[in-house]
Each structure stands twice: as C-alpha cells, then as structure tokens.
Amino acid sequence: MSLHDTFATRHLGSIGADRASLLEATGFETLDALIDRAVPNSIRSTRPLDLPGPLSETAALHQLRGIMSRNQVLKSFIGQGYYGTWVPGVIQRNILENPGWYTAYTPYQAEIAQGRLEALLNFQTMVTSLTGLPVANASLLDEGTAAAEAMSLALSGKPKGKVMFVSDACHPQTVDVVRTRAEPLGIEIVSGDWRSFEPSQVEGFFAALVQYPDTCGEVCDFASFFEKVHAAQGLAVVAADLLALTLLKAPGEFGADICLGSSQRLGVPMGFGGPHAAFMACSDALKRKLPGRIIGVSHDDKGRPGFRLSLQTREQHIRRDKATSNICTAQVLLAVMASMYAVYHGPEGLKNIAQRVHSLTGALKAALVNGGLKVTTEQFFDTLVVEVPQSDTVVRMAALEGYNLRRLDEGRVGISLDETTLAEDLKPICRALGVEYVDLEPAAGGWEASLARESEILTQQVFNRYHTETEMLRYIKRLESKDLALNESMIPLGSCTMKLNATSEMLPLSWAEVGSIHPFVPAEQSEGYREMLNQLEGWLAEITGFAGVSLQPNAGSQGEYAGLLAIRRYHLDRGDHQRDVCLIPLSAHGTNPASAVMAGMKVVGVKCDDEGNIDVADLQKQIDAHADRVSALMVTYPSTHGVFEDTIIDICERVHAAGGQVYMDGANMNAQVGLTSPGHIGADVCHLNLHKTFCIPHGGGGPGVGPIGVAAHLLPYLPGHETLADTAGTVCSAAWGSASINTISWMYIIMMGAEGLTEATQVAILNANYVASRLKHHFPILYTGQDGLVAHECIIDVRPLSAKSGITVEDVAKRLMDYGYHAPTMSWPVAGTLMIEPTESESKMELDRFCDAMVSIHGEIMAVVNGEADAQDNVLKNAPHPAEDVCSDDWGHSYSREQAAYPLPGQRQHKFWPSIGRIDNVAGDRNLVCTCDSVEAYAAASAG
Known part of the structure; x- marks a missing residue:
C-alpha cells in the first residue's frame, strides 16, 4: 500500500515538506522533539495503544458492512416513541449526506448561519403550530431528556413543593429518565393513573406529566384533569406525537403549559435510538426560562430582518451554576431534517400521512376484533393493545413473518403502525396473532369529537410553497449557500472545534441496517449494532485508560451529568451522604457548574493563577475548608487556556487524599490520544466529545455523543436502561443513546489505527x-x-x-x-x-x-x-x-x-459572501419573535 492509500494521509493536513516547514517555524526539527517539549514528561504514557487497524477506507467499510449485516431489518411496529418513516430522497441527499449542512458549526455567528437559522425557525414554527403553544425551542436531545428538562422548567418557578406526578401511561424510558433527573434534585416522583390522581390532595405538588396518545395508544381528553392541575397551582406537561397532532386537538388548546416529544417520525431514521430532535413548546409566561436554544428574528445594521440565537445563547457560560440547564448541544441537523420534511409535505401532505396510518390502524382493529381478539385500546391514532394468550409466542410468530411487535406483558402485545405500513402488511400481522385478515370497514372509536383537530396547521408560507422536488431542492440549496461550513474553510474554534468528517465515515449512516433498527428490538436482531458498539466502547476504554465506557449520553453536557451522577451514586453507596461539594476551576466550561447542580452538588470555585493554571494553593484551601464534603473536582485537560498543566497529577492526588473523585472534561481529549490518558493521569471519570476528537460532525450544533469512561470502582454506576435490565442512572431514552452515529467514530479509529491516532x-x-x-x-x-x-x-x-x-x-x-x-x-x-x-x-x-x-x-x-x-x-x-x-x-x-x-x-x-450585515442582538431579545413565515415575508414587511 502506497503512502497515499492510507487514510491517515487523507485525514492529516500536512505531510512531507509541508510538515517540515511547520516544524521549522516552531523551532523544532522533528515532531517528536516538539511533543517532548510541549507535553510534560510526568504525564506521558510509554505504553502504545492496543487497537486494531489501520485499515484502508474500502477495507473498513467492508468490515463494518459485515458486522452491521448481522442486524435483522424487520418492520418494527413496536412504537414506544420510535417509528418507521420514509426519508425523502431530496432531504437525504441534500441535507443528511451534504457536508454543507452536516459540517456547519453552532450558529453563534448569526451572519454566516442564516440558512440553518431559518430552517430552525421553521422547526420552531412547526412545533408551535402543532402543539398550540406560542413559543418553542430549536430542539433538545431526545424525548426522555426533554421530559426531564420540562420538569426543571416547571420547578424554575420556585413552587412551594417538589412533588411531580408522572402518568404510568407515559413511555417507560421517559419515566426512567425523569426519575434519574429528579433524585439528585430532591424531587419526589409520584406515578399512577392520572384519572384517579387528585393534585389538590398532594402536598408539594408542582407539575403533572401525561402522554398524548399514551404509550398504549389511548387518546385521552386531559382538559378536566388539567383544570385540577392548575387549581392546585401546578403546571400541565404533555409528551405528544407530532404526526398525531395533525389530526388531534392541540395540547395548548386543552390547557397544557408545556408540550414536548420527539420529531423522529418526521423523516428521521430510527438509528437504533438516535440521533433525533426532541422538541419543547411552552406558554408565553415560561419562555424566558425555556431550556435549550431559541431562534429569534432581529435585524441587521441596515434594518434588514435576520435570524439569531435569542435569550439563552450560551447562557451556561454566563450564569454557570445558576443556569436553567446544562444543555449545550441541540440536535440541529435532525431538527433541520424534520422541519424540511414538514416543508416538503406541507399541511395537507402531513395530514394525509397521518390519516392513512390511522385508517390502516382502524382496519387492523376491525380485523382483530372480527377474529375474536380483544383490543383494549378504545380511542386510538396508530397504536393498538391486544390481549393474547401468550405474548412471547405472538411476538416470535410476528418476527417470523417479518414484523416486530411490542411485548407489554404475558397477556398483551402492542402494535404501532407508521408511515411505512402498507395495506398488505395487515394480513401477516393478523396471521401472527392467530386470526385471518378480513378487509372490513375501519373500526370506529378513533377519538371522540371533542378531541378532533379544528384549528388549522402550518398556514405559514414556507409550508405551502415547496412541494415539488425541484422547488424543494432549490430551497435547500438557497439556505445552504447562506452558511459557512467546513466545506468552505477552516472553522478554528478553540475548545469545540471542527475537523475532517471523512466521507467514508459518513457513508454507513444511509445503510438500512444502520438507520432502520428500532432501539427496542430483540437482542438477536441487533447483534451487529451490539458488536460494533462493544468494540467502540473497548477502543475508547483503551484510549482513555479506563476500565469501561458507556455510550448512552448523547451530548457532551449529558456526559458531564452522567459522570457526576456516577460519582454521586458511588459516594452514596459508601455511606458518604455528606459529600456534596464539587470543586470547579473558574476557567471551566460553563456546562460544568450547571451539570454539578443538576447532580445535586454545591459548586465551589477554584482560582486560576496568572498563567491560567489551577491555583494549587487555592485548591488545597478549598479542600481543607470543605474537608469530608468534597465529592469531586471537575478539571479540563489540557486546560481551557490551552496549556498542559504540570501540576495535574498532584491535583488529582490531593483530591483523592480528601476522599473525592476527579472528573475530567474530555473536551480537549484530542491533545491526549496516544500520548497520555485521563486514566493514566489519575482521573476517575471522563466524558468525551465524539463530535470533536472522534470525528462526528457538529451538524450545526448537534448531533453529538458524550460517552463516559470510568475507572473500575465506578463501573457499577454507569448509566442503566430497561433494555439492559437495569434502569438505575438512565440518562436518555435509548440504551446506547444516538447509536447510529457511533459508526462514524468506529470508522475513524479503525482507519487511523494506534499510530495514526497518536500522529493526529x-x-x-x-x-x-x-x-x-x-x-x-x-x-x-x-x-x-x-x-x-x-x-x-x-x-x-x-x-x-x-x-x-x-x-x-x-x-x-x-x-x-x-x-x-x-x-x-x-x-x-x-x-x-x-x-x-x-x-x-x-x-x-x-x-x-x-x-x-x-x-x-x-x-x-x-x-x-x-x-x-x-x-x-x-x-x-x-x-x-x-x-x-x-x-x-x-x-x-x-x-x-x-x-x-x-x-x-x-x-x-473565490469569495464567500455573508448574506446579511451585523445583527442587532439587543433588539432581538427585547422584541422576541421566534416563529416565522419566511425571511422573504419579513423582508417584504420591512420594505412595506
């Protein structure tokens, strides 16, 4: 193999004479000589990384295809928040597979991000229209996380108590994530049947969460229940299905204060759990505490309308431990895809899809009832629960027919139809349930008249203009041309930068065996995924020097939280209930203190010296002052100031001597790989930003993956999940979080190999x-x-x-x-x-x-x-x-x-032209406008 056939030479920007020239400018003859001076010898690891590879791009793709082919791609009618969907080709090719969209950075510089910002404003507008609430954010991580964020939002009003009701008809994984988030904050979760729950009789009640339609498919009228919630001074929270809302009454119209959910079924592959864009909408009274990002409309220095991040722009870095949330990563690329799905289909197209799914569900119900089975779901949209003698047998028979059904318990199965369902699918489903399909009139009982949607949806111009592929293609291209992405020039952001997202790394995302797997399929159907993910966990453990890794956290901020949660649970198991102090250098990432507060810790700042390093004397002072209350130190290495601190090992030893744990923020891990490691240095836990060090593209501000590596004593405290038969510490909806995009990092590591990673x-x-x-x-x-x-x-x-x-x-x-x-x-x-x-x-x-x-x-x-x-x-x-x-x-x-x-x-x-002049940030915050028709409409209005 020649030099130019190796992937490392494609990934690394300089080789040969160019590299020699770079070295000469820095005063060194060799790369090793530079590294020997730049990286302290005290932290250097002499043991080479034990990793496979390097493989060529072709060989790596072939090997990954072989692994992922072990997945069984059945039609999954499991539901539970995940559904089959068709990704329109014009969106797949021109957004998901287009580096002009996936290599863009978070739109902090609005003037060169107008395309993404408009697409995200479309997303917010879509959400407000369907939920019937006036304000929406530009996406969150997943539905479970969004529910937990809604809990925090409800709590931000400083209610008199800390008791939240969660309906037992919510998706189980959502309930688990909410319980995880509630415990460190001292919130009591009461779960049960919403019909019998009386908010006024529960002391300390502040919010109630229900699912619409619920996890068993029932469509319920919550109007009278929400009246009780409000009478008890609580907030009403609804987890809803956006496709169902095209036909069902909007939550905002029957009293919801907050509505959340996932936009996955709007043209985003299931991907064994993600990534998908969650959404959240709220009442006007809550908008200034809404977590995540909000896209707003302002104007530039010439008065032209322009889009920008409003209100919460990087608010963690300003408010630190007083931040509303630690959420830094959204799911921008996926929110863009979902919004474009709505733009492409328009209101009538979405309603047609929803009506077709509903009609097929009604036809299935009629056939099952005609066959003598009892369907317990009375009012349904797309999901039926059927009583069967032996659910295990039925689920197995359905799988043999090519379909996955949901096992609810020994005597019940759930069937959730979706956009991909065909009329011919109903016959084998019935056969698996032991009845013959008969083509009858769809069963009545969809929902009572009071729950039918009467208000119009998606009336804005943008959702009623681009329904041909030609016009849709041009609209996508027009927005893309307004944005500066990595395919245009280097994006040199310190701390969270952008590097090559190689095409060969991205290709597997479009494979059916990667995108079409439901996260809750039987283990034997996801063997390929599990092998790939286990390999990646092992490689990351080797690279970080830890005993184990969890890939569940689906953002760096979530990784921070999961790591601190593991430390908290470790102390509690040892009886150290008093350990609640988290020491954080003043130079730390703003998400650090916010994460510590979410994990139930009290933040104590540690000073930095004049050189930007942690002030060791002040660190010791804080350790002495808080004695046996020290839970953890959060430290970024190399430091946030871009320096390898010589004292890092001493710092870790001081914290350990005090009985604390060391959490290392892995934002700068790309300066460690192959030279040292968090485990070697002395950290106990570290989160990684796979979207940085390991090549997952930033996607305009998401997707991301933030796995955590832990030392052996913290292995029992890695995040659990119902899929893993242990729900303790569940931090997101799927067991492996945004599983599908981990194929990118798998490809990167195996193509680079140990030497290539070190050289990088x-x-x-x-x-x-x-x-x-x-x-x-x-x-x-x-x-x-x-x-x-x-x-x-x-x-x-x-x-x-x-x-x-x-x-x-x-x-x-x-x-x-x-x-x-x-x-x-x-x-x-x-x-x-x-x-x-x-x-x-x-x-x-x-x-x-x-x-x-x-x-x-x-x-x-x-x-x-x-x-x-x-x-x-x-x-x-x-x-x-x-x-x-x-x-x-x-x-x-x-x-x-x-x-x-x-x-x-x-x-x-060649010239890249900013599409707008300097944005007026103050004007945008003073006059918050976060829904739109289109930028053309704003321009016309301003001109008129």
Whole structure:
C-alpha cells in the first residue's frame, strides 16, 4: 500500500515538506522533539495503544458492512416513541449526506448561519403550530431528556413543593429518565393513573406529566384533569406525537403549559435510538426560562430582518451554576431534517400521512376484533393493545413473518403502525396473532369529537410553497449557500472545534441496517449494532485508560451529568451522604457548574493563577475548608487556556487524599490520544466529545455523543436502561443513546489505527503552535507552557489593541467573515480574546490563509490606531459586508468597496459572501419573535 492509500494521509493536513516547514517555524526539527517539549514528561504514557487497524477506507467499510449485516431489518411496529418513516430522497441527499449542512458549526455567528437559522425557525414554527403553544425551542436531545428538562422548567418557578406526578401511561424510558433527573434534585416522583390522581390532595405538588396518545395508544381528553392541575397551582406537561397532532386537538388548546416529544417520525431514521430532535413548546409566561436554544428574528445594521440565537445563547457560560440547564448541544441537523420534511409535505401532505396510518390502524382493529381478539385500546391514532394468550409466542410468530411487535406483558402485545405500513402488511400481522385478515370497514372509536383537530396547521408560507422536488431542492440549496461550513474553510474554534468528517465515515449512516433498527428490538436482531458498539466502547476504554465506557449520553453536557451522577451514586453507596461539594476551576466550561447542580452538588470555585493554571494553593484551601464534603473536582485537560498543566497529577492526588473523585472534561481529549490518558493521569471519570476528537460532525450544533469512561470502582454506576435490565442512572431514552452515529467514530479509529491516532494528536499540537508562532508578533499569546509552547489551541489577546483603537474582539470576529472565516471562540474563557484551535486536518496552505487574514486584520486595526482609518467608519466596525451593500449605489464609506470585499488577493478567485450585515442582538431579545413565515415575508414587511 502506497503512502497515499492510507487514510491517515487523507485525514492529516500536512505531510512531507509541508510538515517540515511547520516544524521549522516552531523551532523544532522533528515532531517528536516538539511533543517532548510541549507535553510534560510526568504525564506521558510509554505504553502504545492496543487497537486494531489501520485499515484502508474500502477495507473498513467492508468490515463494518459485515458486522452491521448481522442486524435483522424487520418492520418494527413496536412504537414506544420510535417509528418507521420514509426519508425523502431530496432531504437525504441534500441535507443528511451534504457536508454543507452536516459540517456547519453552532450558529453563534448569526451572519454566516442564516440558512440553518431559518430552517430552525421553521422547526420552531412547526412545533408551535402543532402543539398550540406560542413559543418553542430549536430542539433538545431526545424525548426522555426533554421530559426531564420540562420538569426543571416547571420547578424554575420556585413552587412551594417538589412533588411531580408522572402518568404510568407515559413511555417507560421517559419515566426512567425523569426519575434519574429528579433524585439528585430532591424531587419526589409520584406515578399512577392520572384519572384517579387528585393534585389538590398532594402536598408539594408542582407539575403533572401525561402522554398524548399514551404509550398504549389511548387518546385521552386531559382538559378536566388539567383544570385540577392548575387549581392546585401546578403546571400541565404533555409528551405528544407530532404526526398525531395533525389530526388531534392541540395540547395548548386543552390547557397544557408545556408540550414536548420527539420529531423522529418526521423523516428521521430510527438509528437504533438516535440521533433525533426532541422538541419543547411552552406558554408565553415560561419562555424566558425555556431550556435549550431559541431562534429569534432581529435585524441587521441596515434594518434588514435576520435570524439569531435569542435569550439563552450560551447562557451556561454566563450564569454557570445558576443556569436553567446544562444543555449545550441541540440536535440541529435532525431538527433541520424534520422541519424540511414538514416543508416538503406541507399541511395537507402531513395530514394525509397521518390519516392513512390511522385508517390502516382502524382496519387492523376491525380485523382483530372480527377474529375474536380483544383490543383494549378504545380511542386510538396508530397504536393498538391486544390481549393474547401468550405474548412471547405472538411476538416470535410476528418476527417470523417479518414484523416486530411490542411485548407489554404475558397477556398483551402492542402494535404501532407508521408511515411505512402498507395495506398488505395487515394480513401477516393478523396471521401472527392467530386470526385471518378480513378487509372490513375501519373500526370506529378513533377519538371522540371533542378531541378532533379544528384549528388549522402550518398556514405559514414556507409550508405551502415547496412541494415539488425541484422547488424543494432549490430551497435547500438557497439556505445552504447562506452558511459557512467546513466545506468552505477552516472553522478554528478553540475548545469545540471542527475537523475532517471523512466521507467514508459518513457513508454507513444511509445503510438500512444502520438507520432502520428500532432501539427496542430483540437482542438477536441487533447483534451487529451490539458488536460494533462493544468494540467502540473497548477502543475508547483503551484510549482513555479506563476500565469501561458507556455510550448512552448523547451530548457532551449529558456526559458531564452522567459522570457526576456516577460519582454521586458511588459516594452514596459508601455511606458518604455528606459529600456534596464539587470543586470547579473558574476557567471551566460553563456546562460544568450547571451539570454539578443538576447532580445535586454545591459548586465551589477554584482560582486560576496568572498563567491560567489551577491555583494549587487555592485548591488545597478549598479542600481543607470543605474537608469530608468534597465529592469531586471537575478539571479540563489540557486546560481551557490551552496549556498542559504540570501540576495535574498532584491535583488529582490531593483530591483523592480528601476522599473525592476527579472528573475530567474530555473536551480537549484530542491533545491526549496516544500520548497520555485521563486514566493514566489519575482521573476517575471522563466524558468525551465524539463530535470533536472522534470525528462526528457538529451538524450545526448537534448531533453529538458524550460517552463516559470510568475507572473500575465506578463501573457499577454507569448509566442503566430497561433494555439492559437495569434502569438505575438512565440518562436518555435509548440504551446506547444516538447509536447510529457511533459508526462514524468506529470508522475513524479503525482507519487511523494506534499510530495514526497518536500522529493526529501530535499534528494538532504542531498546528496550534504554528499558528501561535505566526500570530504572536501581532497579537500576544495569553497563556503558554514551557518554552512558550501551547497545547492544541492558543488564546490570542486582542485587549491591548482594543484599548488603543476602540476595535473590539467582536469587530474582529465579524471582519473575519469578509475573509471567508468563522471566528475562533470569542471572549471565552477570557473576555476580549480569541481562542484558536486549528486541528490536525488543516493543511499548511489553509493555516497560512487564516493567519494571513489575522495579520491583515491586525494591519486594519493599526490603521485606526495610526489615524489612517476613521475610528468609527472603518472596515472592522462595519463588518461584515454582504454583497448587497458592496453593490449598492449608496456606499458612502471612507474606505473602498474593494477593501471591504476583497481584503486578500486570493478572494478574487473565490469569495464567500455573508448574506446579511451585523445583527442587532439587543433588539432581538427585547422584541422576541421566534416563529416565522419566511425571511422573504419579513423582508417584504420591512420594505412595506
């Protein structure tokens, strides 16, 4: 195999002469010499990683296909929140399989994310229309997590008590996730039949959760029950099915304060559990505490309407332990797919799909009743519960016919039909239940008249315009062209950066044996998935130096929570009930303190020294002050400041000596792989961001996977799940979380192999030091380690120049858009700075292009300092410059159009144009508008 046939040479941005040139610029002759100086010897591991591979792309795909072919792709009518669906080809090819959509970053820089933001606004509009509530967020992680977030939202009003009612007719996995989240917060969960529950008689009652239709398919009228809930000063929460809501009365119309659920069945594959976009909508009174992201409408500096993140934008990083939630990752790519499904089908198309599913369910019920079986579901949408002599036998017979049914108990099975159900499917289903299918009129009893939908749905223009494939294709392309993604240029965000998401890694997502598996199929039908996931868990355990890994957490924030929960449960089992203090450096990720509070811990800050390292003296002071109450230390390594701290082993030993556990935030694991590991350093638990270190694409702000690795003593406290016969510590709806996208990381690891992964870490450190060496003469590097070296990222300080010029770090971020770049992480962890992480996948050519842009911007700032450019009317203060402004007859600036649009010569050959000028954030928050018709409608309104 030649050098260029290996995957590592495709993944790594520099080889040969280019790498030598990078090394020369940093002052080292070899990569090993650089690493020996940059990474403290005290933490280096001498044992090579024991991993398979490396395989070529073709060989890896062949091997994975062989493994996944062991899955049995049956039609799964199990229901329980997961349904078969058809992914429209125009959406699969042009969104799911399109790097212009899946390699985009979270839309924190709104001016170069207008496409995604519009699609997410469509998602919110769809949710508000179907739920009948005025405000929705832009997605959450899954239905179970959304229910837990709804509980926290209801609690945020500071009720007098902490008792929540959860209907026993909710999906079991949802109940388990809510119970997990409730326990550390001291919330009591009361479960039972909502019909007999009296809220006014329960002291401390603050909310009630019901399912609509419920897990057994019953469609119930909750209006009178919600009146009781409200009379008892509680909030009414509904977990609902969006497809059913096209025909059923909206929850907001019968008293719901919060509505949540999953949008999976709107054109998103089941994927053995995920990823899928959950949703949440709420009353107007709750909107400013709604968890997750909200897309709002504001305007730019020319008054043109534009979309942006509103209210909760990165609010964890501002409010820390007082944050509403630790939710950082949404499910953007999947929310975009669901919203586009609604756009493509429109209101009539969705209602037709729903009516067809309902009619087939009615026909099935009629045939079963005619055959002498008792169907206990009286009012149904798509699900029936049937009494049978032996459910195990029926489920087995159905599987032989090619169908999965749901075993409820010894004498009952559930059947949930879906969009993929055909009329010819009903005959073998009946045969499996021991009756002959007879084509009869669909059974009556769908639902009583009072529950039929009377209000219109999806009346907005966007849902009534793009129903041909030609127009849909053009709409998707039009939105894509407004966004800057990794297929356009490097996205150098420190801490949560973007690197190559190789095409070969992405291909398996479209395989039927990956996408079409229900998460609750019998174990023998998911053997391929289980083998792949077990292998990946083993590889990640080897890489992290831990005894075991759980892939259940489906976001980094969820991994944080799951890791802290494992520590909490460990202490409680040992009788250390008093251990409730979590020590967190002031430089930590904002999700860290929010996660600690969710895990029932009290946050105590630890200072950092002038070099950005943990202040060991202050750490010891806090340990001494809290003595036997220390539960955990949360530490990021390398530090959030981009430095390998020499004292990390000493820090871990001090916490252990105090009886605490060390939780390591794995956001920067890509600077450790193959060189050291959390387990080697002394951590007890670590979460990983697979969307960063292990190549799962960011997807515009989700999907993500945040698995946790733990030391041997914490193995019993990994998240459980009903599928695993242990529900303790369940943190999301499916046992392996967003299982399908783990194929991406599986492919990455096996194609890179141990040497390739180690080299990737080394090159990431090389690239960061190269960028630092090029920029340090123009912008001070805020923190460095020995010999002035950094780890995998560097922080450049804009504050000295800001003091002289009045140019802010935000001005620099917006000006970078004119150069065709997404800004590095802005003003975090230090205000007035930019944190740059180039990754190992970027070439010297791209690194130089980015550095040239930054050097040019430095020159533009100096022009202001020297009086050569106006202090207010300059290219930085007015950035970005969309084509509409540059082409306008009304220019009037003191600088030329050429300087605004083409600051570097190479841009004449190719230019990325921001689609809008600088967004007014304040105006958007003061006048929150989070549903839409379309950007064209807003533009027309503003023009009129």
